[in-house]
Amino acid sequence: MIVPFGHVLLVAGIIFALGVFCAVVRRNLIMIVLGIEIMLNAASIVFVGAALRWNNLDGQTFVLFILAVAATEVSVGLAIIVYAFRRTGSFDPSNFNLLR
Amino acid sequence: MFFHSVLSPQSSVLLLIPATMPPLVAFLVTFVFTRRQPRLSAGLSIGSIAVSLVCSLVLLGLNFKMTGPVQYSVRLLASSGLDIPFGFLLDQLNLLMIVVVSSICFLVQVYSLGYMAGDPGFSRYYAFMSLFAWAMMNLTLSPTLLQLYIFWELVGLSSYLLIGFWYEKFSATQAGKKAFVMTRAGDAAFFIGFLLVFLHTGNLSIPDLNGPAVSAAFPPTVLTLSALLIFGGIVGKSAQFPLLTWLPDAMEGPTPVSALLHSATMVAAGVYLFARLFPFFSMSPAAMEVFLAIGTISMFLAATMAIVSRDIKKVWAFSTISQLGFMIMALGAGGYFAGVFHLTAHAGFKSLLFLCSGVFIHRYGTNDVYELGRLGARRMIVPTVTIILAAAALSGFWPLSGYYSKEAVMGSLASLPNPAWLAAGLVGVFLTAYYSFRLIFILVLPRAVGPPAGLPAASGGGRKTDERHPNSEIRHLSMAWPLIVLTAITVMLGFLRNPLKDFLQVGITAGGAAEGGPFEWFHVAAPGLAVAGAVLAWVEFGRRGAKQIGFVERVPPLYRLFAERWYIDHFYRLLVNVVVDKGISYLCYQNDNKVIDRSIDELGEGTIEGGRIVAFLQSGMIQYRLLVIFAVMVLLSIYFFFPVF
Secondary structure, eight states, X not given: OOSOHHHHHHHHHHHHHHHHHHHHHOSOHHHHHHHHHHHHHHHHHHXXXXXXXXXXXXXXXXXXXXXXXXXXXXXXXXXXXXXXHHXXXXXXXXXXXXXX | OOEEOSSOOOHHHHTHHHHHHHHHHHHHHHHHTOTTOHHHHHHHHHHHHHHHHHHHHHHHHHTTTOOSOEXXXXXXXXXXXXXXXXXXXXXXXXXXXXXXXXXHHHHHHHHHHHHTTXXXXXXXXXXXXXXXXXXXXXXXXXXXXXXXXXXXXHHHHHHXXXXXXXXXXXXXXXXXXXXXXXXXXXXXXXXXXXXXXXXHHSOOBHHHHHSTHHHHHSOHHHHHHHHHHHHHHHHHHTTOGGGTTHHHHGGGSOHHHHXXXXXXXXXXXXXXXXXXXXXXXXXXXXXXXXXXXXXXXXHHHHHHHHHXXXXXXXXXXXXXXXXXXXHHHHHHTTOHHHHHHHHHHHHHHHHHHHHHHHHHHHHHOOOBHHHHHHHTGGGOHHHHHHHHHHHHHHHTOTTSHHHXXXXXXXXXXXXXXXXXXXXXXXXXXXXXXXXXXXXXXXHHSOOSSOSOTTSOOTTOOOSOSSTTSOOOHHHHHHTHHHHHHHHHHHHHHGGGHHHHHHHHHTTOOSOOOOSSTTOTTHHHHHHHHHHHHHHHHIIIIISTTOOOOOTTTTSHHHHHHHHTGGGHHHHHHHHIIIIIIIIIHHHHHHIIIIIIIHHHHHHHHHHHHHHHHHGGGOOOOHHHHHHHHHHHHHHHHHHHHOTTO
C-alpha cells in the first residue's frame, strides 16, 4: 500500500470540511446540494481507503450504493430547486421559511 | 320480598285490590290496545270504575262499624335502617274518600259519554280519566307519606294531561303547564317537609306520624316547620292563597274534567292530606294558626273574584277555591269532622254545578253567563233545576247538604276564642250566597240591560271552549241522569250528617272541636247571611227592572281589582320577569357568554399568542440548522472519541 491510510483520512476530512463549509455558508440552494454531494464523496473516499486497508470489498460495494443514492438525490434535489425557483424566482434559502 | 302486616289483615282489605286496580288496568289496556275503538275504551273505563264503586260501597258497608285502622303492606325497599313499605291503609277517612272518589268519577265518566262524543281524542280522554281515578284512590289509601307523595304526583300528572287535553289549543297547553308548575312549587315544599320528618323520626308511616310518639321525637320548632312545609303541598294542590291562580285557568280543559278536578280528585287531595295528617298538624298550634289564616285569605279573595266573573266555569272555579278555603279554615280551627264533611258535601254539589254548566256550554257554545241567559238556557229544565238546587246547597240553604256542612264549619270556627275568624267565615257565607245567586239570576232571568259597557270584559266569555262539538238534543238527555243522581246525593247527604260524624270521629282524639262555644248566635247568623246574600243578588240581578249590575261593578277600581284577581297573576308575571328572566336567566346567560365562552376563546387565543412569542427562536433558515447539526455532531464525536473531556 503506497498511500498510508492516515493520509487518505486527512484528505477525506479536508474535503468533508469543504463540503460542510459550502453547504453552510453559500447563499444558494444549488451550492447547498453541491456541498452535500462533496460530503458524500468524502465519505466514499474513506470507505474505499478502508476497504484497501483491511482487504475487505464491502467498503467498495458501499461506495457503489452511495454513488447511486447520490445520483438520485441530486436529481430529486435539483427538481425541487427548479420547482422552488419557478414559484419564488429565487435561490436564496432565507426566502423559504414559510414553516417557521 | 316477604309479606308482613302491621295489624291483623282482615279479609276486607283484599277487597281493596278489586276496588283500586281496575282503572289502572283500563288505562293500560286502552293505551295499548283499544285506542282506535272509542266505544270500547269508554266501556272499559266506565266498567272498571263501576267495579271500583261497587267494591268501595261494599267495603263501606262491611266496615261501617270498624274501630281502628287496618293496614296491609308489603316491603318495597329495605336498606340499612330504612324500610319503605307499600300497601294499603284503611280507616274511616279514606273509606269515605274512596266512595266519594269512585262515585264522582263514575258519574262524571258516564256524563262524558255525551259531552265528549265525537271528540277525536275520546279513547285518550277515557284513559286519562281512569289514570286519574286510580291515582286518586291509591292516594287516599296510602299508608306512608312516600307512597302518598308518589300518587300525589300522579294525580298532578293526570290533571295536567286532562287540563291540556285539547292540546291543539294554545291556552289549554298553557293552562296545563301553569297548573303543573304551580302545584309543583308546593310539592317541592311538601317533599322537603316530609324529608324533615323522616330525618327526625326515620319513619314515614302515617299512623305513626299521627301517634303521640312523634311529638317526643321533634323539637317544637322543627315540628312547626315541617308541618308548614307539608302544608305547602296542600296549598299548591288545593289552590290556596299564594298559589291559587292555576285553578281558574284549569277551566281550559273539558267541563267534565273541571267537575272531577274541582270536587273529588285534584283539589280534594290537598284537603284530604290535611285531614289525613290532622293529628300531626294539630300538635303544632302555631302552624294551625297559619293554616287558618291562609284558608281565610283564600276563601275571601276567591269569593271576591267570583263576584265579578262573567264566565260560568270561572265563577265555580273561584267558588271552589273559596270553599276549599272554608275546609282549610275548619280543619285549622280543629274541626276535623267539619272539614271532611264539607269536603264530601262540596264534592257532590260542586261536581253537579260543573256538570250542569257543561250541559249549557255544550248546548249553546259559550261560557258567558249573560249570553247563556239571553240564549235561553232556562229552557233546559233538568240542568236548570239541578243547578239552582246545587247553588242553593253551595250557599248553605236548608235542607241541602251545604247547610249542614257550612254549619259544621261555622261551628268549628265559633269554637275559637277569637271572634274574628267566625266573622270572616260569616262574610264568606254572605259572599258565597251572593255570587251563586247572582249567577243563577243572570242565567234564569235574562234582562235586556246587561252589563255596562266600558268596563273591561273580565276573564271574558266568548265562544271558545267547546265549539267543536255539534249540538244535539239527544246527547243532552244522556247527560241528564248523572245530574239527577248528584242532586239526590246533594239533597240527602245532609241528613246523614250524624251517622257520618259518629263514623268519622272514631279514633281521632285530637281537636275534639266543641261546637258553639261562646258564640252560639252563629246558628242564626250563618243561614241569615246566606239568605241576605241571595236577597241582595235578587235586588241587583233578579227583580223586575233590575239593571244586573252588581254593587262591586259600581266601584270601578274595586271591580278592576277583583276582575284582575287581585293582581296576583300580574305579581307572578312581574316576579318571573324580574327574578327569573332578569335575574337568574340573565346570570346564567352571562355565565355562559362571559365565563365559559370567554375562557375557551382565551385559551385558543392564548395558544396562538404564545406561539407567536416563542416563534422568534425559529429563524426558518435551513443553513443555521445544518450548522447546528454539524456543531452538535462535532462536539458529540469529541465527547465520545476523546474521553478526556
